[in-house]
Amino acid sequence: MCYNQLNTYLLLIFYLINMVDSSLSHFNKSVNALKKLKISGYGKDFLRTWDKTEDEIRATATVAELVRDLYYAGISPRVFNQEIAVSIFRDNSTRTKYSFASATNILGLNVQDLDEKSSQIAHGETIMETANMLSFLTKVIGIRDDKFLGVGHNYQLEVAKSVDIGYEEGVLAQRPSVINLQCDEDHPTQSMSDFLQLIRYFGGINKLKGKKLAMSWAYSPSYGKPMSVPQGVIALLGRFGVDLTLAYPKGYELIPEIESYAAVQAKKSGGSFKITHNMEDAFTEADVVYPKSWAPYSVMKERTRLLKRSDKKGLDELEKQTLANNAKFKTWTCTEEMMKLTKSGKALYMHCLPADITGLNCKEGEVDASVFARYRKETYVEASYKPFVIASMILLTQYGVKTPEVLKQIIKRNQKLAL
């Protein structure tokens, strides 16, 4: 009887475990898909999408979606038991800042934002020193440094190299991941969110093949917006068979190497890439439109040159000139008429937010208020992927090939987010 009793208990436990397993089978499918991807070279950082293989990009998307699904199901993806996530914002931020705070937090870390003004960094400290001093009990360093051409990405590389050395020398117990929260070249947490939005919208990565996407410059009353968003979008989507049209007024080029990279990738992946100086042309029959302002490559180069010489007068003059030049292209804006040119007049409108909306937050801007209103919800959903993209980057940089195993444990553990 005692034996029977034990057996009954065991059967009950067996039944409960299987019940749980069956309700979690949806999550396990994602893990199995992940296992089929080659991620052994993922590396310890996420700086630019083009540093990653196609499989690694797919893995990043898969893990982001899984963490999101777990979150919506009220299951905690927490893998860390406290410790620090450092954020360094050298430019303003709202959504990326909160996305980073939320992502690190849900994994069990606490954000410590570095205030370079009230720190001793002005003191003349080297990047090598700062990077190591911030990393003794740190799992992740997120950096936004998008203001100066030729600076942002290099700064992130130097931080990464510094913590490599610190770890190799035994100064650090662990190697923190460096995550790019926007640099002068790429904005991978944004482009990966855009990617996930398109995957959801069209029903799968493979459905992106042959879709026409218009990444277009648009007029804005402000000056000096970074090029990293359009660059990030064309460089990433070119790799998944999208028919890319990059549109801008003459003189508003992006970094040439990135334009070339996108062209080569698009061809290789079965998509296409063309540049036009006619916005109507880009919008015609487009499945997706992404109208967004940026400062031209030549202006960004000149700006960095003047900044290095601390040429205040030159900088003011450059701003004046650029704004005057921008004003010549006020017709580059996403109106209802423009939208009518798109596929069945119903292309998906995308934006990294905040948008300059005509008549709402500026007199003349990137998009008509009525167009934005119709797609407002979609842009919010697009933004909502960012915390999960960041969480995915942290998991993959920290766990590498062990990521599927860790995710399995998270699913099996089935820890609740709230009582």
Add this chain to the structure above:
Amino acid sequence: MCYNQLNTYLLLIFYLINMVDSSLSHFNKSVNALKKLKISGYGKDFLRTWDKTEDEIRATATVAELVRDLYYAGISPRVFNQEIAVSIFRDNSTRTKYSFASATNILGLNVQDLDEKSSQIAHGETIMETANMLSFLTKVIGIRDDKFLGVGHNYQLEVAKSVDIGYEEGVLAQRPSVINLQCDEDHPTQSMSDFLQLIRYFGGINKLKGKKLAMSWAYSPSYGKPMSVPQGVIALLGRFGVDLTLAYPKGYELIPEIESYAAVQAKKSGGSFKITHNMEDAFTEADVVYPKSWAPYSVMKERTRLLKRSDKKGLDELEKQTLANNAKFKTWTCTEEMMKLTKSGKALYMHCLPADITGLNCKEGEVDASVFARYRKETYVEASYKPFVIASMILLTQYGVKTPEVLKQIIKRNQKLAL
């Protein structure tokens, strides 16, 4: 024998469970009291006490006291497994800021304070957008916006509506609670702390019936203090049978609708309400005195009007006039002589802190140093309720009618706050 052994174990477990239950019976009594209150309409936000029914106010007090008791007993009330609490302070704050940080923290959340200057909000982003962008993994949004008449409460309402829409549209996985950390109309985390202080001091909610409370204007050398504290106090305590006397020099009216509300409630609840322009009159035979400076309604209205027109000169002129007018009423101060007029000379002195103390932090202020010194400890205890009030508001807005069940689990779980 094996069966006996198992039985012995079961008995031991049964005994241990019951031992724990009995030592926690004190806490369970509070939960049972809570169960008798109708809280099905509590809602997702706590903006003003007058938006809540009497039962809902009682529930807020009961849960706050219970969480405080658990805390003093070293038992963790943690219900969340990480996630974010956003705070937006549009005015200075020390105790409310730390109370919010402490309350959210002890429940398992991490505060992310929104710095509107270093965010992209200046960019012209809508409230709708900001509110949703901050809320993807957020359980609570706490807001202080008390500077401008007709603005603060409306801003909080708009944030609440925005996350309603975000949640309905599926942009947000959850609807974060919006908690008023002081607006132009009410300061509910303060008035609820005052309420708990009075309940403790007099020995129960029912003991407040017939107690005379003097909410009185007092002189301060500073200008433009919000009306939300006196408004919050009269609006809340009028509902529990208190005999309210609101005292101020002519011209120092509060928002008329709130004065009327307090009068109606006081009458309905078996208390009373009168306005006097004589501080002695208010203090005479008072059980409780709350001498506190505020800027008059008419000045607050004019100030908002000037601000909207960015009339810097007009604002300076208004400040000068108001300070000059205040100076006429320097005798409106809580001296030892004034205290002698109160019931047996021993009324309870209350203040939301920091007080303007004559001879201590200003030449002439709201209260004599000797009076304040005698009641210093009581004002600190009064302040100490605030974190627990905020925790209570979060639990009730998040769990609604399930709150008693959640509290039962917390008690039964008996998780320690520290090793």
Add this chain to the structure above:
Amino acid sequence: MCYNQLNTYLLLIFYLINMVDSSLSHFNKSVNALKKLKISGYGKDFLRTWDKTEDEIRATATVAELVRDLYYAGISPRVFNQEIAVSIFRDNSTRTKYSFASATNILGLNVQDLDEKSSQIAHGETIMETANMLSFLTKVIGIRDDKFLGVGHNYQLEVAKSVDIGYEEGVLAQRPSVINLQCDEDHPTQSMSDFLQLIRYFGGINKLKGKKLAMSWAYSPSYGKPMSVPQGVIALLGRFGVDLTLAYPKGYELIPEIESYAAVQAKKSGGSFKITHNMEDAFTEADVVYPKSWAPYSVMKERTRLLKRSDKKGLDELEKQTLANNAKFKTWTCTEEMMKLTKSGKALYMHCLPADITGLNCKEGEVDASVFARYRKETYVEASYKPFVIASMILLTQYGVKTPEVLKQIIKRNQKLAL
């Protein structure tokens, strides 16, 4: 059979427990060493090393090393279940700020940094009030206040006294620990890190006996660096048999009472103490050199006097004079030639960082770039002890004589830092 089965289980459990115990025996040795030290008078704060007995200093070092070892082994030292750690930085900070955030975080707390500007403290609030208002759910208060002679330590004492009163009066449920993150007199989290670096470098506390350490002033282009680092170093190391040489140009005295204390302690502990005005003399045959700039005692006194009178002109004049005087001593710098004078030319170079490095972050500074480069790694390791020193101070001030028991639980529990 059922009985046998149970027995098998019990044996298996017994085996597993013992296996764990054996792999953790290294950690338990530290706990046993700790148990032999008298720490019953450790107290609730860590303000200055000279407030602690030799046993208490040894205990602080032992616990710091143990927490570090646990961390490197991936074992969580978390003892708190949420709650707040308050930091108050009245001067810039990078490494101490992150060390405090990391230390409190790994123990389970969340840092809330007090921004005195956006708080209501300017309002004229007393230290008594602020200290209590910040402490309702707070376990630790860390304070940096090093700018003004005669102010920093006293401020920390007053905060400590204030929370004593709050706790005694029942305003606070607990007495938070006050930790000195640098004051005008001592910088104990730095000197204890230096101490641990020397213990590791030489292979034990007892190996410090008879080692010659040169704590020397060095030229820096900046003005007004605090004296707390050299004071902290001589006051602490004098107690452990070190042969101390304090070197500075005439007029660059430290606080006289601290110089005397170090001299008395050095004699008592079997070491020695001398002051020289010749840097070569100090470096000759030294085992350790610590070249570091500071502002002289007389200047610090005058500066505080002028500040209290808000004498802006006098302060500017003082800065000019002091910088001019500093410039007379540019030869006080740690060159390769100076290093050759040390024991076998290979003394350990120490610095609290960031250092003023000649030709790297300044034209002429405290140390040659080549010397710093050779010891860079060692200075980073020196800095890496700080989070663990702070964690140790928190554990010992919070748990006192129960600390060994708590550490045993941490070891036995064997909770992982990451999945």
